[in-house]
Amino acid sequence: MLPSDPIPAGPFLLRPPMESDAHVVARACDDPVTARFLPLMPSPYRLADAMFYLTEVVPAAWKAGGAEFAIADARDDLVGVVGLKPPDRLGNGEIGYWVAPWARARGVAAAAVRTITAWAFSRGVPRIEILANVENIGSQKVALASGYRNEGVLRGAELHRDGSRQDLVQFARLAGDQGDAIKPYLPFFPGGELSDGVVTLSPLTYADTADFFALAEDPEVTQYSVGASGPDLSAVEHRCRSALSWWLAGQRIELGVRDAPTGALAGHLQLTFVQAELGQAMIGYMLATRYRGRGIMTRAVRLLVDWVFQETGIGRLYASTDPDNLVSQRVLQRVGFTHEALVKGLFPGPDGTRLDDVQWSLVKPPPHADA
Numbered sequence: 267m268l269p270s271d272p273i274p275a276g277p278f279l280l281r282p283p284m285e286s287d288a289h290v291v292a293r294a295c296d297d298p299v300t301a302r303f304l305p306l307m308p309s310p311y312r313l314a315d316a317m318f319y320l321t322e323v324v325p326a327a328w329k330a331g332g333a334e335f336a337i338a339d340a341r342d343d344l345v346g347v348v349g350l351k352p353p354d355r356l357g358n359g360e361i362g363y364w365v366a367p368w369a370r371a372r373g374v375a376a377a378a379v380r381t382i383t384a385w386a387f388s389r390g391v392p393r394i395e396i397l398a399n400v401e402n403i404g405s406q407k408v409a410l411a412s413g414y415r416n417e418g419v420l421r422g423a424e425l426h427r428d429g430s431r432q433d434l435v436q437f438a439r440l441a442g443d444q445g446d447a448i449k450p451y452l453p454f455f456p457g458g459e460l461s462d463g464v465v466t467l468s469p470l471t472y473a474d475t476a477d478f479f480a481l482a483e484d485p486e487v488t489q490y491s492v493g494a495s496g497p498d499l500s501a502v503e504h505r506c507r508s509a510l511s512w513w514l515a516g517q518r519i520e521l522g523v524r525d526a527p528t529g530a531l532a533g534h535l536q537l538t539f540v541q542a543e544l545g546q547a548m549i550g551y552m553l554a555t556r557y558r559g560r561g562i563m564t565r566a567v568r569l570l571v572d573w574v575f576q577e578t579g580i581g582r583l584y585a586s587t588d589p590d591n592l593v594s595q596r597v598l599q600r601v602g603f604t605h606e607a608l609v610k611g612l613f614p615g616p617d618g619t620r621l622d623d624v625q626w627s628l629v630k631p632p633p634h635a636d637a
Protein backbone atom coordinates (compact mmCIF):
# COMPACT_ATOMS: atom_id res chain seq x y z
CA MET A 267 0.00 0.00 0.00
CA LEU A 268 1.22 3.51 -0.77
CA PRO A 269 1.88 5.83 2.19
CA SER A 270 -0.99 8.23 2.90
CA ASP A 271 0.97 10.89 4.78
CA PRO A 272 -0.11 14.43 3.86
CA ILE A 273 1.85 16.11 1.03
CA PRO A 274 2.24 19.89 0.70
CA ALA A 275 1.05 21.13 -2.71
CA GLY A 276 1.91 24.84 -2.84
CA PRO A 277 -0.81 26.66 -0.88
CA PHE A 278 -2.77 23.39 -0.58
CA LEU A 279 -2.31 20.11 1.25
CA LEU A 280 -3.00 16.64 -0.12
CA ARG A 281 -4.35 14.54 2.75
CA PRO A 282 -6.59 11.48 2.96
CA PRO A 283 -10.31 12.34 2.68
CA MET A 284 -12.20 11.96 5.98
CA GLU A 285 -15.81 11.22 6.87
CA SER A 286 -16.09 14.80 8.14
CA ASP A 287 -15.62 15.93 4.49
CA ALA A 288 -18.91 14.28 3.48
CA HIS A 289 -21.10 17.41 3.35
CA VAL A 290 -18.54 19.34 1.31
CA VAL A 291 -18.02 16.41 -1.07
CA ALA A 292 -21.80 16.11 -1.56
CA ARG A 293 -22.17 19.82 -2.28
CA ALA A 294 -19.14 19.91 -4.61
CA CYS A 295 -20.09 16.87 -6.67
CA ASP A 296 -23.72 17.81 -7.20
CA ASP A 297 -22.62 19.98 -10.09
CA PRO A 298 -23.52 19.89 -13.80
CA VAL A 299 -19.91 20.19 -15.03
CA THR A 300 -18.79 17.29 -12.85
CA ALA A 301 -21.81 15.26 -13.95
CA ARG A 302 -21.00 16.02 -17.61
CA PHE A 303 -17.33 15.11 -17.45
CA LEU A 304 -17.25 12.37 -14.83
CA PRO A 305 -20.02 10.14 -16.17
CA LEU A 306 -19.40 7.35 -13.65
CA MET A 307 -20.24 9.62 -10.70
CA PRO A 308 -23.80 9.49 -9.38
CA SER A 309 -26.00 12.37 -10.57
CA PRO A 310 -27.75 13.91 -8.72
CA TYR A 311 -25.07 13.45 -6.06
CA ARG A 312 -26.40 13.04 -2.50
CA LEU A 313 -24.89 12.87 0.99
CA ALA A 314 -25.26 9.07 0.89
CA ASP A 315 -23.10 9.01 -2.27
CA ALA A 316 -20.44 11.05 -0.47
CA MET A 317 -20.54 8.67 2.52
CA PHE A 318 -20.21 5.65 0.20
CA TYR A 319 -17.24 7.32 -1.52
CA LEU A 320 -15.52 8.12 1.79
CA THR A 321 -16.17 4.83 3.58
CA GLU A 322 -15.95 2.35 0.67
CA VAL A 323 -14.30 3.79 -2.44
CA VAL A 324 -11.42 5.62 -0.74
CA PRO A 325 -10.23 2.69 1.45
CA ALA A 326 -10.60 0.30 -1.48
CA ALA A 327 -8.49 2.56 -3.70
CA TRP A 328 -5.64 2.64 -1.15
CA LYS A 329 -5.90 -1.09 -0.53
CA ALA A 330 -5.63 -1.82 -4.26
CA GLY A 331 -2.33 0.09 -4.53
CA GLY A 332 -3.75 3.43 -5.64
CA ALA A 333 -4.08 6.74 -3.81
CA GLU A 334 -6.99 9.06 -3.12
CA PHE A 335 -6.21 12.47 -1.63
CA ALA A 336 -8.39 15.37 -0.61
CA ILE A 337 -7.01 18.71 -1.75
CA ALA A 338 -7.37 20.91 1.33
CA ASP A 339 -6.96 24.68 1.54
CA ALA A 340 -5.19 26.66 4.30
CA ARG A 341 -8.23 26.17 6.62
CA ASP A 342 -8.12 22.41 5.93
CA ASP A 343 -11.42 22.65 4.00
CA LEU A 344 -11.69 20.20 1.14
CA VAL A 345 -11.65 22.02 -2.24
CA GLY A 346 -11.16 19.00 -4.48
CA VAL A 347 -9.91 15.45 -4.85
CA VAL A 348 -7.00 13.94 -6.77
CA GLY A 349 -6.47 10.22 -7.16
CA LEU A 350 -3.92 7.83 -8.64
CA LYS A 351 -5.35 4.56 -9.92
CA PRO A 352 -3.61 1.32 -8.96
CA PRO A 353 -0.91 0.45 -11.52
CA ASP A 354 -2.25 -1.20 -14.68
CA ARG A 355 -0.83 -4.52 -15.94
CA LEU A 356 2.17 -2.66 -17.35
CA GLY A 357 2.84 -0.78 -14.13
CA ASN A 358 1.58 2.57 -15.44
CA GLY A 359 -0.58 4.97 -13.46
CA GLU A 360 -3.54 7.21 -14.26
CA ILE A 361 -4.56 10.36 -12.44
CA GLY A 362 -8.12 11.67 -12.01
CA TYR A 363 -9.36 14.81 -10.23
CA TRP A 364 -12.19 17.18 -9.57
CA VAL A 365 -12.34 20.60 -7.96
CA ALA A 366 -15.33 22.09 -6.14
CA PRO A 367 -17.15 24.62 -8.35
CA TRP A 368 -16.40 27.45 -5.90
CA ALA A 369 -12.64 26.74 -5.96
CA ARG A 370 -12.09 26.51 -9.74
CA ALA A 371 -9.79 28.62 -11.89
CA ARG A 372 -7.42 29.25 -8.95
CA GLY A 373 -4.78 26.68 -9.87
CA VAL A 374 -6.06 24.01 -7.46
CA ALA A 375 -6.10 21.15 -9.97
CA ALA A 376 -2.77 22.02 -11.57
CA ALA A 377 -1.04 22.25 -8.15
CA ALA A 378 -2.51 18.93 -7.03
CA VAL A 379 -1.68 17.12 -10.27
CA ARG A 380 1.91 18.35 -10.30
CA THR A 381 2.37 17.26 -6.70
CA ILE A 382 0.84 13.79 -6.95
CA THR A 383 2.75 13.24 -10.22
CA ALA A 384 6.12 13.95 -8.59
CA TRP A 385 5.09 11.82 -5.59
CA ALA A 386 4.13 8.87 -7.82
CA PHE A 387 7.33 9.11 -9.91
CA SER A 388 9.38 9.12 -6.71
CA ARG A 389 7.67 5.83 -5.81
CA GLY A 390 8.67 4.18 -9.08
CA VAL A 391 5.62 4.70 -11.31
CA PRO A 392 7.21 5.01 -14.78
CA ARG A 393 4.37 6.63 -16.72
CA ILE A 394 1.16 8.43 -15.74
CA GLU A 395 -1.84 9.18 -17.94
CA ILE A 396 -4.67 11.68 -17.78
CA LEU A 397 -7.76 11.01 -19.87
CA ALA A 398 -10.12 13.92 -20.52
CA ASN A 399 -13.36 14.11 -22.49
CA VAL A 400 -12.71 15.83 -25.82
CA GLU A 401 -14.92 18.76 -24.75
CA ASN A 402 -13.37 19.07 -21.29
CA ILE A 403 -11.03 21.91 -22.16
CA GLY A 404 -10.51 22.85 -18.50
CA SER A 405 -9.12 19.42 -17.72
CA GLN A 406 -6.99 19.38 -20.89
CA LYS A 407 -5.50 22.72 -19.84
CA VAL A 408 -4.78 21.29 -16.39
CA ALA A 409 -2.93 18.37 -18.04
CA LEU A 410 -0.80 20.70 -20.20
CA ALA A 411 -0.15 23.05 -17.26
CA SER A 412 1.10 19.99 -15.33
CA GLY A 413 3.55 19.02 -18.08
CA TYR A 414 1.49 16.21 -19.60
CA ARG A 415 1.85 15.78 -23.35
CA ASN A 416 -1.12 15.26 -25.66
CA GLU A 417 -0.71 11.77 -27.16
CA GLY A 418 -3.88 11.63 -29.23
CA VAL A 419 -7.50 10.62 -29.12
CA LEU A 420 -9.06 7.41 -27.84
CA ARG A 421 -12.10 7.24 -30.09
CA GLY A 422 -15.44 6.52 -28.42
CA ALA A 423 -13.66 5.38 -25.26
CA GLU A 424 -16.02 6.99 -22.74
CA LEU A 425 -19.57 5.81 -22.09
CA HIS A 426 -22.00 8.59 -21.17
CA ARG A 427 -25.21 8.71 -19.20
CA ASP A 428 -27.26 9.04 -22.41
CA GLY A 429 -25.66 5.88 -23.81
CA SER A 430 -23.43 7.75 -26.27
CA ARG A 431 -19.74 7.00 -26.51
CA GLN A 432 -17.46 10.00 -26.67
CA ASP A 433 -13.79 10.56 -27.45
CA LEU A 434 -11.17 10.88 -24.73
CA VAL A 435 -7.98 12.86 -25.23
CA GLN A 436 -4.99 11.06 -23.75
CA PHE A 437 -2.19 12.93 -22.04
CA ALA A 438 0.85 11.36 -20.38
CA ARG A 439 4.04 12.15 -18.55
CA LEU A 440 7.03 9.85 -18.27
CA ALA A 441 9.22 9.84 -15.16
CA GLY A 442 12.11 11.12 -17.32
CA ASP A 443 10.17 14.01 -18.90
CA GLN A 444 11.22 17.49 -17.92
CA GLY A 445 7.68 18.17 -16.79
CA ASP A 446 7.55 21.91 -17.49
CA ALA A 447 4.13 23.37 -18.26
CA ILE A 448 3.36 22.92 -21.97
CA LYS A 449 2.39 26.16 -23.69
CA PRO A 450 -0.11 25.65 -26.52
CA TYR A 451 1.26 26.67 -29.93
CA LEU A 452 -2.03 28.39 -30.76
CA PRO A 453 -3.40 30.57 -27.92
CA PHE A 454 -7.16 30.96 -27.52
CA PHE A 455 -8.77 34.26 -28.52
CA PRO A 456 -8.81 36.80 -25.67
CA GLY A 457 -12.30 36.53 -24.15
CA GLY A 458 -13.09 33.66 -26.51
CA GLU A 459 -13.83 35.66 -29.67
CA LEU A 460 -12.65 38.23 -32.19
CA SER A 461 -15.08 40.84 -33.46
CA ASP A 462 -15.12 44.03 -35.51
CA GLY A 463 -18.71 44.80 -34.54
CA VAL A 464 -20.11 43.35 -37.78
CA VAL A 465 -18.57 39.89 -37.77
CA THR A 466 -17.64 37.77 -34.77
CA LEU A 467 -15.30 34.79 -34.92
CA SER A 468 -15.57 32.19 -32.18
CA PRO A 469 -14.76 28.48 -32.03
CA LEU A 470 -17.24 25.93 -33.29
CA THR A 471 -18.73 23.95 -30.40
CA TYR A 472 -21.20 21.11 -30.07
CA ALA A 473 -24.02 23.72 -29.92
CA ASP A 474 -23.24 24.63 -33.58
CA THR A 475 -23.84 21.11 -34.89
CA ALA A 476 -27.31 21.69 -36.44
CA ASP A 477 -26.43 25.08 -37.97
CA PHE A 478 -23.10 23.84 -39.31
CA PHE A 479 -24.83 20.81 -40.80
CA ALA A 480 -27.37 23.08 -42.54
CA LEU A 481 -24.47 25.13 -43.94
CA ALA A 482 -22.66 22.05 -45.22
CA GLU A 483 -25.89 20.73 -46.73
CA ASP A 484 -26.23 23.67 -49.14
CA PRO A 485 -24.66 22.65 -52.48
CA GLU A 486 -24.03 26.32 -53.30
CA VAL A 487 -21.94 26.62 -50.15
CA THR A 488 -19.90 23.48 -50.71
CA GLN A 489 -19.67 23.90 -54.49
CA TYR A 490 -15.95 24.55 -54.26
CA SER A 491 -15.13 22.36 -51.23
CA VAL A 492 -12.55 19.76 -52.16
CA GLY A 493 -13.55 16.22 -51.32
CA ALA A 494 -17.07 17.25 -50.18
CA SER A 495 -19.19 14.14 -50.56
CA GLY A 496 -22.44 15.36 -49.02
CA PRO A 497 -22.92 16.19 -45.37
CA ASP A 498 -22.64 13.58 -42.67
CA LEU A 499 -24.28 14.60 -39.40
CA SER A 500 -22.05 12.45 -37.21
CA ALA A 501 -18.91 13.85 -38.88
CA VAL A 502 -20.20 17.40 -38.35
CA GLU A 503 -21.00 16.64 -34.69
CA HIS A 504 -17.55 15.14 -34.20
CA ARG A 505 -15.93 18.19 -35.74
CA CYS A 506 -17.91 20.59 -33.55
CA ARG A 507 -17.21 18.60 -30.37
CA SER A 508 -13.48 18.31 -31.20
CA ALA A 509 -12.80 21.85 -32.41
CA LEU A 510 -11.51 23.36 -29.16
CA SER A 511 -9.41 20.32 -28.37
CA TRP A 512 -7.75 20.48 -31.83
CA TRP A 513 -7.07 24.16 -31.19
CA LEU A 514 -5.51 23.48 -27.79
CA ALA A 515 -3.38 20.77 -29.40
CA GLY A 516 -2.14 23.29 -32.00
CA GLN A 517 -3.51 21.22 -34.86
CA ARG A 518 -6.19 23.46 -36.37
CA ILE A 519 -8.71 26.18 -35.61
CA GLU A 520 -12.36 25.73 -36.61
CA LEU A 521 -14.33 28.97 -36.36
CA GLY A 522 -17.93 29.96 -36.67
CA VAL A 523 -18.23 33.18 -38.68
CA ARG A 524 -21.12 34.83 -36.86
CA ASP A 525 -23.31 37.80 -37.60
CA ALA A 526 -22.19 40.04 -34.72
CA PRO A 527 -25.57 41.56 -33.80
CA THR A 528 -27.50 38.25 -33.73
CA GLY A 529 -24.75 35.66 -33.20
CA ALA A 530 -26.24 33.59 -36.05
CA LEU A 531 -23.83 31.22 -37.80
CA ALA A 532 -23.19 32.80 -41.20
CA GLY A 533 -20.22 30.72 -42.24
CA HIS A 534 -17.11 28.78 -41.39
CA LEU A 535 -13.45 29.78 -41.39
CA GLN A 536 -10.62 27.44 -40.60
CA LEU A 537 -6.91 27.56 -40.02
CA THR A 538 -5.62 24.16 -40.98
CA PHE A 539 -2.46 22.26 -42.02
CA VAL A 540 -0.70 24.08 -39.18
CA GLN A 541 3.04 23.44 -39.51
CA ALA A 542 4.70 24.78 -36.38
CA GLU A 543 8.18 23.88 -37.68
CA LEU A 544 7.70 26.09 -40.74
CA GLY A 545 5.45 28.65 -39.04
CA GLN A 546 2.82 28.36 -41.73
CA ALA A 547 -0.81 27.34 -42.09
CA MET A 548 -3.64 27.27 -44.62
CA ILE A 549 -6.96 29.08 -44.40
CA GLY A 550 -10.27 27.93 -45.88
CA TYR A 551 -13.81 29.28 -45.62
CA MET A 552 -17.43 29.09 -46.70
CA LEU A 553 -20.37 31.46 -46.25
CA ALA A 554 -24.12 30.83 -46.34
CA THR A 555 -25.67 32.23 -49.52
CA ARG A 556 -27.91 34.74 -47.72
CA TYR A 557 -24.91 36.44 -46.11
CA ARG A 558 -22.98 36.95 -49.33
CA GLY A 559 -22.22 40.24 -51.09
CA ARG A 560 -21.71 42.22 -47.86
CA GLY A 561 -17.98 41.84 -47.31
CA ILE A 562 -18.52 39.47 -44.39
CA MET A 563 -15.88 36.89 -45.30
CA THR A 564 -13.36 39.63 -46.11
CA ARG A 565 -13.88 40.98 -42.59
CA ALA A 566 -13.65 37.49 -41.10
CA VAL A 567 -10.41 36.62 -42.90
CA ARG A 568 -8.92 40.01 -41.99
CA LEU A 569 -9.74 39.47 -38.30
CA LEU A 570 -8.13 36.04 -38.34
CA VAL A 571 -5.05 37.09 -40.33
CA ASP A 572 -4.33 40.06 -38.04
CA TRP A 573 -4.66 37.85 -34.95
CA VAL A 574 -2.51 35.07 -36.44
CA PHE A 575 0.35 37.42 -37.29
CA GLN A 576 0.16 39.22 -33.94
CA GLU A 577 -0.42 36.36 -31.53
CA THR A 578 1.07 33.19 -33.02
CA GLY A 579 4.35 31.98 -34.46
CA ILE A 580 2.79 31.64 -37.90
CA GLY A 581 4.46 33.91 -40.45
CA ARG A 582 2.96 32.62 -43.69
CA LEU A 583 -0.65 31.88 -44.60
CA TYR A 584 -1.75 30.26 -47.82
CA ALA A 585 -5.04 29.46 -49.49
CA SER A 586 -6.31 27.42 -52.40
CA THR A 587 -9.11 28.45 -54.76
CA ASP A 588 -10.86 26.89 -57.72
CA PRO A 589 -9.80 28.74 -60.91
CA ASP A 590 -13.49 29.64 -61.52
CA ASN A 591 -14.13 30.88 -57.99
CA LEU A 592 -13.46 34.56 -58.66
CA VAL A 593 -15.45 35.75 -55.64
CA SER A 594 -13.26 33.79 -53.25
CA GLN A 595 -10.16 35.05 -55.04
CA ARG A 596 -11.45 38.59 -54.57
CA VAL A 597 -11.77 38.00 -50.79
CA LEU A 598 -8.12 36.96 -50.64
CA GLN A 599 -6.98 39.89 -52.79
CA ARG A 600 -8.86 42.36 -50.61
CA VAL A 601 -7.13 41.00 -47.51
CA GLY A 602 -3.75 41.29 -49.21
CA PHE A 603 -3.00 37.73 -50.36
CA THR A 604 -0.80 37.42 -53.44
CA HIS A 605 -1.56 35.15 -56.36
CA GLU A 606 1.24 32.60 -56.53
CA ALA A 607 0.58 29.84 -59.01
CA LEU A 608 -1.80 27.70 -60.96
CA VAL A 609 -1.19 24.11 -59.96
CA LYS A 610 -2.49 21.61 -62.51
CA GLY A 611 -4.57 18.69 -61.25
CA LEU A 612 -3.77 19.21 -57.57
CA PHE A 613 -7.01 17.87 -56.09
CA PRO A 614 -9.03 14.73 -56.79
CA GLY A 615 -12.28 15.64 -58.59
CA PRO A 616 -15.44 13.69 -59.41
CA ASP A 617 -15.31 10.53 -61.57
CA GLY A 618 -11.54 10.15 -61.42
CA THR A 619 -10.82 13.66 -62.71
CA ARG A 620 -8.23 16.00 -61.20
CA LEU A 621 -8.89 19.66 -60.36
CA ASP A 622 -6.61 22.62 -60.98
CA ASP A 623 -5.89 24.96 -58.08
CA VAL A 624 -5.03 28.64 -57.90
CA GLN A 625 -2.76 29.27 -54.93
CA TRP A 626 -2.41 32.39 -52.79
CA SER A 627 -0.21 33.44 -49.91
CA LEU A 628 0.24 36.20 -47.38
CA VAL A 629 3.52 36.65 -45.55
CA LYS A 630 3.74 38.47 -42.21
CA PRO A 631 5.37 41.85 -42.70
CA PRO A 632 8.87 42.01 -41.20
CA PRO A 633 9.03 43.65 -37.75
CA HIS A 634 10.70 46.82 -39.04
CA ALA A 635 8.02 47.44 -41.73
CA ASP A 636 6.06 50.01 -39.62
CA ALA A 637 9.15 51.75 -38.26
Ligand SMILES: CC(C)(COP(=O)(O)OP(=O)(O)OC[C@H]1O[C@@H](n2cnc3c(N)ncnc32)[C@H](O)[C@@H]1OP(=O)(O)O)[C@@H](O)C(=O)NCCC(=O)NCCS
Pocket residue numbers: 299300303304362363364365366369370371372373374375376377397398399402403404405407408411
Ligand atom coordinates in the same frame (compact mmCIF):
# COMPACT_ATOMS: atom_id res chain seq x y z
C1 LIG B 1 -11.22 20.42 -14.74
C2 LIG B 1 -11.13 20.96 -13.32
C3 LIG B 1 -10.58 19.88 -12.42
C4 LIG B 1 -10.15 22.17 -13.33
O1 LIG B 1 -9.86 22.53 -12.00
P1 LIG B 1 -9.25 23.99 -11.66
O2 LIG B 1 -8.71 23.94 -10.29
O3 LIG B 1 -10.26 25.03 -11.97
O4 LIG B 1 -8.05 24.09 -12.70
P2 LIG B 1 -6.81 25.11 -12.55
O5 LIG B 1 -7.28 26.36 -11.88
O6 LIG B 1 -5.65 24.38 -11.95
O7 LIG B 1 -6.53 25.45 -14.06
C5 LIG B 1 -5.36 25.07 -14.78
C6 LIG B 1 -5.47 25.73 -16.15
O8 LIG B 1 -6.68 25.33 -16.79
C7 LIG B 1 -7.49 26.46 -17.12
N1 LIG B 1 -8.88 26.08 -16.95
C8 LIG B 1 -9.44 25.48 -15.89
N2 LIG B 1 -10.75 25.28 -16.13
C9 LIG B 1 -11.02 25.78 -17.36
C10 LIG B 1 -12.18 25.85 -18.15
N3 LIG B 1 -13.36 25.34 -17.75
N4 LIG B 1 -12.08 26.41 -19.38
C11 LIG B 1 -10.90 26.88 -19.81
N5 LIG B 1 -9.76 26.84 -19.10
C12 LIG B 1 -9.82 26.29 -17.89
C13 LIG B 1 -7.04 27.52 -16.14
O9 LIG B 1 -7.31 28.82 -16.61
C14 LIG B 1 -5.55 27.26 -16.07
O10 LIG B 1 -4.94 27.74 -17.25
P3 LIG B 1 -3.71 28.71 -17.19
O11 LIG B 1 -2.60 27.84 -16.62
O12 LIG B 1 -3.51 29.07 -18.63
O13 LIG B 1 -4.13 29.83 -16.31
C15 LIG B 1 -12.50 21.46 -12.77
O14 LIG B 1 -13.08 22.31 -13.73
C16 LIG B 1 -13.47 20.32 -12.48
O15 LIG B 1 -13.50 19.83 -11.37
N6 LIG B 1 -14.29 19.91 -13.48
C17 LIG B 1 -15.25 18.83 -13.29
C18 LIG B 1 -14.58 17.47 -13.07
C19 LIG B 1 -13.56 17.17 -14.15
O16 LIG B 1 -13.71 17.57 -15.28
N7 LIG B 1 -12.50 16.45 -13.76
C20 LIG B 1 -11.47 16.04 -14.69
C21 LIG B 1 -11.90 14.85 -15.43
S1 LIG B 1 -10.70 14.37 -16.63
